[in-house]
Amino acid sequence: xxxxxxxxxxxxxxxxxxxxxxxxxxQSAAVSKVTSPTSNTxxxxxxxxxxxxxxxxxxxxxxxNVNGSAVGQLENYSYGQMSVKVTITNNQIVGLSxxxxxxxxxxxxxxxxxxVPILKSEILSAQSTRVNAVSGATYTSEAYAYSIQNALDAxxxx
Amino acid sequence: xxxxxxxxxxxxxxxxxxxxxxxxxxxAELHRLDNRFSLWKSDSELSxxxxxxxxxSSSLMDEVFELCARACTISQGFFDPWIMPGGFDPTGLxxxxxxERALSVLDQHGIGAAxxxxxxxxxxxxxxxxxxxxxxxxxxxxxxxxxxxxxxIATSGIYERGNHLINPFGGDVAAISATVVGGRLALTDAxxxxxxxxxxxVLYLLEGIVGLEGFFIDQKGGMFKTSGMIFADDVS
Numbered sequence: 001x002x003x004x005x006x007x008x009x010x011x012x013x014x015x016x017x018x019x020x021x022x023x024x025x026x027q028s029a030a031v032s033k034v035t036s037p038t039s040n041t042x043x044x045x046x047x048x049x050x051x052x053x054x055x056x057x058x059x060x061x062x063x064x065n066v067n068g069s070a071v072g073q074l075e076n077y078s079y080g081q082m083s084v085k086v087t088i089t090n091n092q093i094v095g096l097s098x099x100x101x102x103x104x105x106x107x108x109x110x111x112x113x114x115x116v117p118i119l120k121s122e123i124l125s126a127q128s129t130r131v132n133a134v135s136g137a138t139y140t141s142e143a144y145a146y147s148i149q150n151a152l153d154a155x156x157x158x
Numbered sequence: 159x160x161x162x163x164x165x166x167x168x169x170x171x172x173x174x175x176x177x178x179x180x181x182x183x184x185x186a187e188l189h190r191l192d193n194r195f196s197l198w199k200s201d202s203e204l205s206x207x208x209x210x211x212x213x214x215s216s217s218l219m220d221e222v223f224e225l226c227a228r229a230c231t232i233s234q235g236f237f238d239p240w241i242m243p244g245g246f247d248p249t250g251l252x253x254x255x256x257x258e259r260a261l262s263v264l265d266q267h268g269i270g271a272a273x274x275x276x277x278x279x280x281x282x283x284x285x286x287x288x289x290x291x292x293x294x295x296x297x298x299x300x301x302x303x304x305x306x307x308x309x310x311i312a313t314s315g316i317y318e319r320g321n322h323l324i325n326p327f328g329g330d331v332a333a334i335s336a337t338v339v340g341g342r343l344a345l346t347d348a349x350x351x352x353x354x355x356x357x358x359x360v361l362y363l364l365e366g367i368v369g370l371e372g373f374f375i376d377q378k379g380g381m382f383k384t385s386g387m388i389f390a391d392d393v394s
Contacts, residue, residue, distance in 0.1 A: 132166055133275040134301070135313040135337060136293030 065090050072151035086151040163188060163257065167264065168271035168286070180267035184260040184274075191256040194218060197249065208245040222248050225255060229348035232367070236325075236352035236360050254279045254312055254347025279312040279350075281343040289390055295335035295375055302335070302375065304390035310343035312350035325355050332357025333374035339387075340370040358382060 069087040196202045206212045229237045239248045257276035271286040294302035315335035336354035353360040373383035
């Protein structure tokens with residue numbers, strides 16, 4: 001089982017990233033795209049903000065199996081900061097967990113309880129055969145996606 | 159729109175270049191629509207219309223007006239973007255409509271099987287059945303249902319963003335989670351909002367529409383569904 005992971009980043013009017021997951025042959029590929037309103041100051045101050053302009057990076061299949069875990073850097077989201085731990089076995093994302101979540105107001109307890117598990121299942125479901133997608137509201141997605149990307153980079157998972 | 163859009167593309171027998179080009183163009187279409195319909199951007203056409211800075215609407219805006227009017231009629235007023243505070247707010251329809259347009263871009267590039275999930279509103283190219291899990295509104299690590307989907311499915315609820323829904327007829331919002339399946343996503347999306355607001359009143363309306371099914375979960379955790387609503391067996 002050989003996985004291909006490629007990252008495409010595109011910036012339009014501020015702050016946009018595209019995360020592509022190509023599953024092993026025989027399965028579908030999944031892409032997560034993140035958009036955020038340019039007026040949202042918390043996201044535009046994100047430390048991993050991609051450069052302005054349009055960039056596209058496509059990386060070929062890894063020559064070796066990637067295994068291990070990494071914690072992505074802390075990312076700002078609308079109501080605080082979060083980071084994500086990613087675990088990879090044989091080029092498959094097998095685990096995603098919230099490594100740390102700092103929230104600002106009581107409102108964010110809602111996010112802790114609801115939004116985060118939604119996002120987790122969304123990313124994992126891209127590689128699962130039981131469910132192709134999850135229907136329901138999403139919110140903290142952007143910070144989540146960038147922290148995952150950061151963790152994947154740390155694992156040299158391309 | 160500030161949401162995550164994920165693409166699931168069956169790339170069997172398709173070149174990487176073709177899939178990449180199709181995804182790039184689908185993303186570009188989403189950005190164009192976001193620039194036009196975002197309420198976060200003060201220079202979007204929608205924001206400028208609401209502020210009265212422009213009076214002439216584009217053909218895309220006219221299409222959204224028309225779809226909103228249809229959704230308002232079908233839902234007997236339970237979806238009504240004209241009564242929102244702050245002025246005309248088609249957000250409950252535009253996200254699904256934008257995903258629909260992005261999906262047609264994939265289709266035009268020769269992709270045969272694909273799913274687009276725009277913040278929980280899902281549309282798929284015809285010919286493939288996808289299993290779509292519905293987030294459980296009270297127990298977030300679980301799904302409350304899995305629904306086989308061949309066209310579109312949308313879920314509206316007050317469990318994540320708090321109560322952002324408004325009942326045009328006053329009173330409470332009926333459901334904590336409402337799902338509509340079938341038809342085209344622009345209308346499915348709007349009707350999921352209507353079902354969340356109107357509950358049984360809108361469920362009866364759906365019962366009378368061929369090709370649309372739905373269910374909702376009320377504040378007490380009770381589930382109500384149309385007679386033709388089909389769930390996958392493996393809800394676990």
